[in-house]
Amino acid sequence: FRVFTLSMFFLAANTYITRFYYAKANSVVPVIFSLISVFAINLGVIYLMIDSHGASxxxxxxxxxxxxxxxxxxxxxxVKWKL
Structure with a gap:
């Protein structure tokens, strides 16, 4: 549970920055990045760490x-909007 609480900041920040993209009428990029994050990074990390860390x-x-x-x-x- 302690490890999972570390993600709270990033999940909230992603919600905030995604709204910025929607305000700029660019809703495709957040969806693509989310798909990459979930299917490539999240599942990859879980697959690599499941034997050594278990459910963590x-x-x-x-x-x-x-x-x-x-x-x-x-x-x-x-890069796109030079912020």
């Missing part, structure tokens, strides 16, 4: 994928 691997996967999603959204916004 799910929490680590959530933290890492949420952070990666936030970083991808933030970098893309800075």
């Amino acid at each position: 691997a799910i929490a680590y996967g959530t933290v890492i994928s949420a952070a990666a999603n936030f970083v991808m959204l933030a970098i893309y916004a800075r």
